[in-house]
Amino acid sequence: MRCMVIIKATRESEAGVMPSEQLLAAMGKFNEELVKAGVMLAGEGLQPSAKGVRVQFSGSSRMVVDGPFAETKELIAGFWLWQVKSMDEAIAWVRRCPNPFEGDSEIEIRPVFEPEDFGEEFTPELREQEERLRAQIAARS
Incomplete structure (x- = not known):
């Protein structure tokens, strides 16, 4: 199974605080x-939400909202896309992951x-x- 592993943002990541050399090496x-x-x-x-935008949809209309976005707990600081045998395997890998931030964090x-x-x-x-599009993407890599 494929899964997306989402590193949740923190106040520090949203403020643009960069990881230490030690953390970069561990990751x-x-x-x-x-x-x-x-x-x-x-x-x-991912860059902080201050550098991003959201596009809100309502029927056929679209509205662009500039970041930053207030709810840090709902923001994403990074991600992986993994191929694993099961959710248990994904959990086992995340348990081995270095803590992505100095304090508390969530994946x-x-x-x-x-x-x-x-x-x-x-x-x-x-x-x-779908298969044709995936093949085109793979050919570009």
Whole structure:
């Protein structure tokens, strides 16, 4: 199963406080372990929400809202995309992860939808389109 592992933002990460050299080295080592194990598909840190925007949808209208966003506990500071056998395996990897911040922090694990999760609504034509798009993305890498 694929899962997204979400590193929740903190006041410090939202303020632009950069990780220490020690933490960067520890995360680098952890990422190497993930890659060697064939778990890590992607992973990145994100800039503070002050540098981002949200696009709000209401019917056919769109409204752009500039950051920063107030609810730090709902913001994301970084993510990984992992391929694991089970949620238990993902949890085991997160338990080995260095604490992403100096103080308290939180990491959320969410399964990624797979084609079979969508049922009959995901027609053979839509599946073919999805596969074609994934192949195009892979070819660019």
